């Protein structure tokens with residue numbers, strides 16, 4: 001199986017468990033690895049046979065921008081659900097970083113893998 005990836009997808013959302021976080025937007029950065037058999041797309045040279053990283057990026061950005069979860073775990077799970085449900089992707093690895101969350105850290109976040117990598 002091959003991979004299509006999206007790295008450093010930046011946006012912001014209302015996210016956090018503390019009261020002060022509910023009234024601000026905070027930066028989030030998403031990396032996605034998407035399982036894909038790239039041979040069909042390579043053979044036809046047609047976007048319809050490819051895992052479209054542009055379409056997936058737009059869908060993820062729209063969802064994250066409108067979200068208001070407390071935990072990054074919840075947001076990561078919902079984004080994974082969205083990609084697996086709406087695109088021809090059977091497995092993904094998602095890294096969701098909240099770089100401003102801990103002042104002393106370069107970044108904090110979660111990494112999840114969902115689906116079956118066949």
Ligand SMILES: Nc1nc2c(c(=O)[nH]1)N=C([C@H](O)[C@@H](O)CO)CN2
Nearest residue numbers: 015016017018070071072073101102
């Ligand atoms: N595992 C997690 N730990 C924490 C989260 C989280 O979403 N997942 N969130 C917070 C606060 O919202 C924090 O980001 C504020 O700086 C704390 N721990």
